[in-house]
Amino acid sequence: MPQTVTIEPVTRIEGHARITIDLDDAGDVADAHFHVTQFRGFEKFCEGRPFTEMPALTARTCGICPVSHLMASSKACDELMAVQIPPTADMLRRVMNLAQLMQSHALSFFHLSSPDMLLGWDSDPLRRHILGVAAVKPDIARDGIRLRQIGQTIIDLLGGKRVHPAWMVGGGVNAPLTTDRRDEIAALAPEALEITKRNLAWFKRSLKDYTDEASCFANFPSLFLGLVDRNGALEHYDGVLRVVDADGHVLEDQIDPRRYTDILGEAVEDFSYMKFPYYKAKGYPEGMYRVGPLARLNLCDHAGTPVADQELAEFRSIQRGAVLSSFHYHYARLIEVIFAAERIAELVAKPEILDEHVRAKARPNRAEGVGVAEAPRGTLIHHYHIDKNGQIQQCNLIIATGHNNLAMNAGVKQVAQRFVSGKQLEEGALNRVEAVIRCFDPCLSCATHALGQMPMRIELRDATGSVVDEAVRD
Amino acid sequence: MARQKVPPTQALTLTIDDQTVTAKPGQTVMDVASEHGIDIPHLCYLDGLSIWGACRLCVVEVEGQRRLFSACSTEVAEGMVVSTDSPRLRHYRKVIVEMLFAERNHICAVCVSNGHCELQAMAQRLGVDHIHIPYLNPQLSVDSSHDRFRLDHHRCIVCTRCVRVCAEVEGASTKGMAGRGIMARIINDLNEPWGDSQTCTSCGKCVHVCPTGALVEKGTAAAEMQKRRQFLPYLTVMRDNNHD
Numbered sequence: 001m002p003q004t005v006t007i008e009p010v011t012r013i014e015g016h017a018r019i020t021i022d023l024d025d026a027g028d029v030a031d032a033h034f035h036v037t038q039f040r041g042f043e044k045f046c047e048g049r050p051f052t053e054m055p056a057l058t059a060r061t062c063g064i065c066p067v068s069h070l071m072a073s074s075k076a077c078d079e080l081m082a083v084q085i086p087p088t089a090d091m092l093r094r095v096m097n098l099a100q101l102m103q104s105h106a107l108s109f110f111h112l113s114s115p116d117m118l119l120g121w122d123s124d125p126l127r128r129h130i131l132g133v134a135a136v137k138p139d140i141a142r143d144g145i146r147l148r149q150i151g152q153t154i155i156d157l158l159g160g161k162r163v164h165p166a167w168m169v170g171g172g173v174n175a176p177l178t179t180d181r182r183d184e185i186a187a188l189a190p191e192a193l194e195i196t197k198r199n200l201a202w203f204k205r206s207l208k209d210y211t212d213e214a215s216c217f218a219n220f221p222s223l224f225l226g227l228v229d230r231n232g233a234l235e236h237y238d239g240v241l242r243v244v245d246a247d248g249h250v251l252e253d254q255i256d257p258r259r260y261t262d263i264l265g266e267a268v269e270d271f272s273y274m275k276f277p278y279y280k281a282k283g284y285p286e287g288m289y290r291v292g293p294l295a296r297l298n299l300c301d302h303a304g305t306p307v308a309d310q311e312l313a314e315f316r317s318i319q320r321g322a323v324l325s326s327f328h329y330h331y332a333r334l335i336e337v338i339f340a341a342e343r344i345a346e347l348v349a350k351p352e353i354l355d356e357h358v359r360a361k362a363r364p365n366r367a368e369g370v371g372v373a374e375a376p377r378g379t380l381i382h383h384y385h386i387d388k389n390g391q392i393q394q395c396n397l398i399i400a401t402g403h404n405n406l407a408m409n410a411g412v413k414q415v416a417q418r419f420v421s422g423k424q425l426e427e428g429a430l431n432r433v434e435a436v437i438r439c440f441d442p443c444l445s446c447a448t449h450a451l452g453q454m455p456m457r458i459e460l461r462d463a464t465g466s467v468v469d470e471a472v473r474d
Numbered sequence: 475m476a477r478q479k480v481p482p483t484q485a486l487t488l489t490i491d492d493q494t495v496t497a498k499p500g501q502t503v504m505d506v507a508s509e510h511g512i513d514i515p516h517l518c519y520l521d522g523l524s525i526w527g528a529c530r531l532c533v534v535e536v537e538g539q540r541r542l543f544s545a546c547s548t549e550v551a552e553g554m555v556v557s558t559d560s561p562r563l564r565h566y567r568k569v570i571v572e573m574l575f576a577e578r579n580h581i582c583a584v585c586v587s588n589g590h591c592e593l594q595a596m597a598q599r600l601g602v603d604h605i606h607i608p609y610l611n612p613q614l615s616v617d618s619s620h621d622r623f624r625l626d627h628h629r630c631i632v633c634t635r636c637v638r639v640c641a642e643v644e645g646a647s648t649k650g651m652a653g654r655g656i657m658a659r660i661i662n663d664l665n666e667p668w669g670d671s672q673t674c675t676s677c678g679k680c681v682h683v684c685p686t687g688a689l690v691e692k693g694t695a696a697a698e699m700q701k702r703r704q705f706l707p708y709l710t711v712m713r714d715n716n717h718d
């Protein structure tokens with residue numbers, strides 16, 4: 001009898017969701033869906049607000065990556081004001097963006113995903129968390145906690161507040177960096193680099209133990225989208241959009257982010273509140289692409305910092321063309337943290353970082369503004385229209401997790417086909433289904449701009465659609 | 475109502491919160507209390523402007539009287555025994571502040587006045603941690619038509635400080651009121667967009683006396699709007715002198 005397995009909630013991801021697995025008559029997986037069942041309407045209540053409030057307002061979309069929203073929103077505001085922000089402000093925003101990348105990747109890798117890798121996907125779920133890791137690998141747990149703390153401390157030193165700093169504004173930032181804070185940041189960056197290097201070393205050594213997972217954790221051809229700088233280097237703050245295919249061929253390059261609608265479409269499916277963006281030239285759903293750390297490393301010509309460049313070369317040797325397994329999001333995250341630590345050190349070593357001219361002031365000078373930045377999870381787009389007095393008329397947010405929506409669904413199906421077989425909900429199989437989603441490190445609150453939290457459940461449904469088994473976890 | 479000038483020899487004696495204090499005839503309970511370091515909660519009252527007595531936060535108890543008196547508009551009397559704090563007063567004040575929050579849309583975390591707002595500070599001072607009254611969530615407008623300033627009705631508590639400063643100190647009388655009760659709105663001239671006002675001198679006094687994020691300078695981001703009011707007592711005194 002055909003059945004459906006539903007996994008709800010998916011634990012250790014930000015936000016909540018539900019997975020259903022449809023089984024055919026033979027008890028094999030016929031299809032799988034990743035549902036996002038929360039709805040927020042963030043874009044709607046931004047309407048009518050003064051554009052100058054948008055960075056703070058949209059930062060409230062998410063408690064995990066507020067800095068990314070601040071970044072994209074402030075950039076959209078720069079555009080509305082039609083200003084060139086002072087060079088020091090640009091540098092300071094970059095430092096903050098990289099610190100955000102560091103703390104978010106540390107959270108994803110160490111706190112959320114390392115328990116699977118170090119304790120095993122089949123281990124007791126009650127002990128499979130960062131404290132469980134601390135019991136068997138205290139050094140790794142300590143490193144993860146410290147790395148996240150370094151990222152947060154840098155954000156704190158810049159913005160004065162860890163979560164939701166009000167420091168980033170349209171036109172630049174609202175306070176320059178002081179010498180002693182600069183010195184503190186300069187001291188933290190090398191420590192972050194050392195921590196990440198030693199953890200990347202064990203991760204690479206143990207890759208051979210994860211070949212089964214790597215082979216089926218959303219391991220399929222897809223396109224990749226992200227920012228690169230004008231010279232094709234790894235970029236998180238500014239730059240141009242690039243799309244590459246599974247063979248690593250560049251399909252689009254030097255696309256001004258303002259023109260994102262030329263290359264991206266957004267589809268809607270009735271099983272999820274999360275929209276399904278796709279690459280227009282390939283149509284829907286063939287235009288499936290991935291964003292985030294894996295995509296960025298597949299896209300760029302080089303990283304631009306010494307250690308990250310070495311690691312990137314090694315990463316690329318995994319596979320000809322693009323690295324396709326989403327399991328390697330984890331790998332890519334560590335390389336990006338190395339890049340972040342190196343780049344932060346470079347930026348704060350420049351004397352101009354202390355310049356006091358950090359904000360351009362202007363009234364609204366354009367009716368439309370697009371701000372794009374690479375959030376830890378991928379390309380984040382804020383697009384605003386304002387009236388002549390500067391009040392928002394229309395607002396569109398395309399969130400990193402949204403870009404990955406198609407790929408996450410395909411990934412769930414792939415891993416379910418490998419590890420789930422009908423009639424039984426085995427813990428290890430269910431965890432692998434969840435783990436494939438965690439590879440993408442999705443942030444569902446952002447993606448649906450959702451209010452509150454939703455539980456997540458795994459449902460097993462037969463061909464008639466009735467639930468024959470389910471697993472619910474908090 | 476300008477304060478009266480009285481010969482210095484006359485003095486009254488009264489009790490405020492068990493302190494025996496002296497005062498001049500014509501002084502209000504608010505004035506005398508503040509001279510003696512007793513800060514009675516208030517929002518519509520602002521030193522330098524006429525008395526309005528609308529917010530009711532400054533209510534005090536007077537011995538021998540059942541009803542409450544607003545300290546800003548009650549003159550002192552010989553032998554008066556005033557209490558500015560009691561469980562009953564604290565309860566009333568909390569409810570008043572809760573009603574102000576429930577009446578409009580105050581989302582402090584994203585407000586330009588966050589951290590520099592008298593309403594927010596009052597809520598903190600009075601220990602308002604929950605709003606027990608259902609929010610009205612009204613659909614309100616934002617007037618950004620003025621070149622430099624913005625009027626955001628979502629954050630207005632209708633204290634009328636702006637109306638008074640505009641008429642009494644600047645002499646422009648641009649700001650006024652329309653509607654009653656929860657429909658009351660601050661308007662410019664005959665309810666025109668602020669930017670079209672022929673009378674507004676763009677002095678910005680209304681912005682700086684506003685206790686909340688309702689009247690703000692444009693271009694400010696969250697938590698950036700800090701009000702400056704030092705000018706007010708100084709200007710009032712100078713204008714009084716000129717009239718003598």
Ligand code: SF4
Pocket residue numbers: 579580581582583585586587588589591592593594629686687688
């Ligand atoms: S005006 Fe004051 S109370 Fe209202 S939202 Fe702003 S900070 Fe909060």
